[in-house]
């Protein structure tokens with residue numbers, strides 16, 4: 034076997050090992066979520082958000098690159114992008130909005146709900162913002178925000194997150210494999226939809 038062939042074989046073995054390791058993490062979360070079938074939606078959403086925070090904090094501690102994360106309060110470009118959540122998160126957000134006296138604008142949600150993640154940016158600029166974004170650029174439900182918002186952490190200049198000028202995305206992210214796999218398992222298990230659609234569905238359940 035030549036050195037080149039040996040190097041390729043070693044790389045393939047490493048890739049397979051990594052794939053199996055990541056698959057095992059995903060399957061572990063999928064199994065955990067399957068076990069929540071008898072629990073209420075809001076408890077599951079809260080517990081999964083807490084688990085996400087623990088994973089992100091642990092992985093940030095382990096990875097020096099995370100010190101370059103630039104996200105901060107008031108920076109909200111990503112809150113104008115499509116946000117995919119799962120139904121239990123929508124149930125939690127509707128409940129929190131009710132408790133906090135936040136009025137969800139159904140007409141705006143319905144307008145937003147006509148767009149998908151693929152064509153979100155085609156809607157009028159004034160409609161693109163998340164309904165929970167405050168006038169000061171801060172999230173009004175920060176403690177209860179969906180996991181997709183928790184794990185979106187950017188290491189490039191925040192100005193690059195502004196897509197309103199039609200520039201292509203050139204954002205650099207810091208990410209945790211485990212956080213990505215947890216969210217992927219949750220979206221697969223509980224169903225994914227853009228936030229306005231998920232909120233409308235939750236509002237209709239609530240009545």
Ligand code: SF4
Pocket residue numbers: 111112113116163164165166167171172173174175178179182
């Ligand atoms: S829930 Fe909060 S953090 Fe997430 S998109 Fe909406 S305003 Fe932004």
